[in-house]
Amino acid sequence: MTSFTLADVRERTYKKRDAWWTVFLVDPLASRMVVLTANRTGITPNQITFGAGVLGLGSAVCFALASWPWLVAGAVLFHLSFVLDCMDGKIARLKGNGSVFGAWVDFVFDRVRFFGCMMALLIGQWAATGQVAYLLLAPVVTFLDLLRYLNGAQVAKTRQSMRAKLRAAAQGATVDSMVEDDPESTETRREPGADGDADGEGEGEATPVVFVEEALRDDPSATPDQVRAGTNAPEDARVIDVHRGFDQRFGWYGRLRATLLRSRVRPHLFSGIEFEMFVCVVAPLTALVALVTALPSLIIAVTVLSCAALAVFELLIVYKLWLATRDFAVELHRLRHEN
Structure with a gap:
């Protein structure tokens, strides 16, 4: 069984240039989670994408509840959802088990997640504050x-x-x-x-x-x-x-x-x-x-x-x-x- 290292993840999956939020606030966590996931589980990129979608849904629900503890929880869940979203592509590149349809699913989930969470946040705050x-x-x-x-x-x-x-x-x-x-x-x-x-x-x-x-x-x-x-x-x-x-x-x-x-x-x-x-x-x-x-x-x-x-x-x-x-x-x- 192949044993992937952190160096493998960095060499095979990191983009030559990326957004600073991803470089400094996502990749350090996502890369370590990729090593653990790739070496110890058979989880596929599409399953990770689905998990990111579930966390995104949870974030939207938190935002809709509008009070400050739920807003903080929603922000944390949204960020973790994005970490998973970065992981699916890294797993696909590292293990070579990505697919064209998976790329489409990843793109659509990204858009649905942001739109749903953004609307839940703004409408929730309107309902709470008027x-x-x-x-x-x-x-x-x-x-x-x-x-x-x-x-x-x-x-x-x-x-x-x-x-x-x-x-x-x-x-x-x-x-x-x-x-x-x-x-x-x-x-x-x-x-x-x-x-x-x-x-x-x-x-x-x-x-x-x-x-x-x-x-x-x-x-x-x-x-x-x-x-x-x-x-x-x-x-x-x-x-x-x-x-x-x-x-x-x-x-x-x-x-x-x-x-x-x-x-x-x-x-x-x-x-x-x-x-x-x-x-x-x-x-x-x-x-x-x-x-x-x-x-x-x-x-x-x-x-x-x-x-x-x-x-x-x-x-x-x-x-x-x-x-x-x-x-x-x-x-x-x-x-x-x-x-």
């Missing part, structure tokens, strides 16, 4: 959570499309007309004679392509200038950078990014994970602050600040993407003319 602000916050939180999912997916597709076109241009391929019209497509076709194949009957070895952002993600100790100079790239590689404009405007960002990535923390400091945790963990835990200090409830304040922080970081992502599309056009023009 403050209409709680009801007004519910659609705002729902909209922002939906927006960040849609925006994240579309930004990822746009970046993938840009990289596919730049890689094709660097390797002497011609982007098919359908690619030009469909940003989600990454199909390319090779020109006859490309890569040194004079008669077009065989396929030559493709030119290595290195994207600066990906190289920095793989090696946080490197600097953008080192990558652009080809220091860490194969000798004949084409180095492509679509974030030069952003780096020129925000020179400090590269240093901050490298510092964060050395700890596996992604620069997107207030992502969906932090948003969920602040709304369903930090906000209800402030009931303790109100109890000890006799101050008004801070649930509304924390939720509003969380919405504002998420909106700001989503706008920053869009701004960075806009600058990248401008650099993309310049790089594509250069590569096509060089070939």
Whole structure:
């Protein structure tokens, strides 16, 4: 029987970069629970996902009861539910027993859990206090959570499309007309004679392509200038950078990014994970602050600040993407003319 170690979990299941909440507040506990679960039980990832859903349901019930002891209990249960949610993916990667359907179930459970707990928290507080602000916050939180999912997916597709076109241009391929019209497509076709194949009957070895952002993600100790100079790239590689404009405007960002990535923390400091945790963990835990200090409830304040922080970081992502599309056009023009 295979005996997994903590080192195995870290090497095989940790993401190269993750949300700071996950890195510092979830992984230290989840990784140890994964070692215990993987070595001593036959529990499957789907069963762990179901367990996370049960804890999420318990959290929602606690939030609906509205008084401060139940709010604290709900916050703890929500966080533990998220720990289990991180465990199912780690178990799947560690033991190789994940499934496509399991990934779908995990995603759906995540959304149902957050929506149910958030609504239970806000409606429960409205019922207990009569403050209409709680009801007004519910659609705002729902909209922002939906927006960040849609925006994240579309930004990822746009970046993938840009990289596919730049890689094709660097390797002497011609982007098919359908690619030009469909940003989600990454199909390319090779020109006859490309890569040194004079008669077009065989396929030559493709030119290595290195994207600066990906190289920095793989090696946080490197600097953008080192990558652009080809220091860490194969000798004949084409180095492509679509974030030069952003780096020129925000020179400090590269240093901050490298510092964060050395700890596996992604620069997107207030992502969906932090948003969920602040709304369903930090906000209800402030009931303790109100109890000890006799101050008004801070649930509304924390939720509003969380919405504002998420909106700001989503706008920053869009701004960075806009600058990248401008650099993309310049790089594509250069590569096509060089070939």
